[in-house]
Amino acid sequence: MLGFVFFPKSPRHISVEQATALVAQARDLSQTVQIVALTVNLSDTDLEAICGSIAPNWLQLHGKEAPDRVVEVRREFATPVMKAIGIANAEDAEDALRYATVAERLLLDAKPTAGALPGGNGVMFDHRLIAGHDFGVPYLLSGGLNADNVAEAVALTRPDGVDVSSGVESAPGVKDVARIHAFVRAAREALDSAAQ
Numbered sequence: 001m002l003g004f005v006f007f008p009k010s011p012r013h014i015s016v017e018q019a020t021a022l023v024a025q026a027r028d029l030s031q032t033v034q035i036v037a038l039t040v041n042l043s044d045t046d047l048e049a050i051c052g053s054i055a056p057n058w059l060q061l062h063g064k065e066a067p068d069r070v071v072e073v074r075r076e077f078a079t080p081v082m083k084a085i086g087i088a089n090a091e092d093a094e095d096a097l098r099y100a101t102v103a104e105r106l107l108l109d110a111k112p113t114a115g116a117l118p119g120g121n122g123v124m125f126d127h128r129l130i131a132g133h134d135f136g137v138p139y140l141l142s143g144g145l146n147a148d149n150v151a152e153a154v155a156l157t158r159p160d161g162v163d164v165s166s167g168v169e170s171a172p173g174v175k176d177v178a179r180i181h182a183f184v185r186a187a188r189e190a191l192d193s194a195a196q
């Protein structure tokens with residue numbers, strides 16, 4: 001999965017035009033790549049511009065979208081939704097269950113502190129809050145992961161997949177190829193051994 005961030009305040013923000021070119025390149029290079037459009041509380045009009053241009057395989061809703069809005073977005077755009085949930089305490093983990101019947105995937109991330117970006121902050125939450133939980137739907141573990149800590153995180157939480165941003169960057173918004181390789185290697189090993 002390749003994620004494209006449509007959030008102007010982020011150092012990773014990309015315009016629809018830039019994304020369209022990169023997505024075409026990615027799809028030329030790989031038959032199996034899945035494109036994820038990451039949005040935060042966007043209107044139908046803005047989602048239409050994104051979906052109409054890049055036809056993402058997934059919409060990652062990373063804002064305060066309520067379960068009803070998730071249902072609406074899926075219906076309107078006929079695209080599977082991955083709902084991001086910020087986890088800071090046990091209530092947040094319970095709250096995630098509200099989305100189990102409306103989203104195809106959950107993405108459990110650190111809850112942003114006041115003034116921080118909604119995501120991509122390189123912050124890890126306390127994984128003991130979700131260890132052993134059944135969310136009723138596949139979920140990705142996210143928040144502060146990198147090649148050095150992903151094995152321990154996966155062993156404790158046993159997610160269906162992992163997500164990373166800052167942990168594979170050399171500076172905010174600047175992806176680093178060597179770090180991406182190291183992360184993917186470590187994540188694959190960890191997910192494979194957790195599945196055995």
Ligand SMILES: O=C(O)c1ccccc1NCC(=O)[C@H](O)[C@H](O)COP(=O)(O)O
Nearest residue numbers: 010119120121122123143144164165166
């Ligand atoms: O990455 C961003 O800049 C971003 C901006 C606004 C909303 C969400 C954003 N990222 C969401 C992600 O899925 C990140 O990969 C996730 O939060 C993990 O980030 P990190 O802790 O830096 O690995």
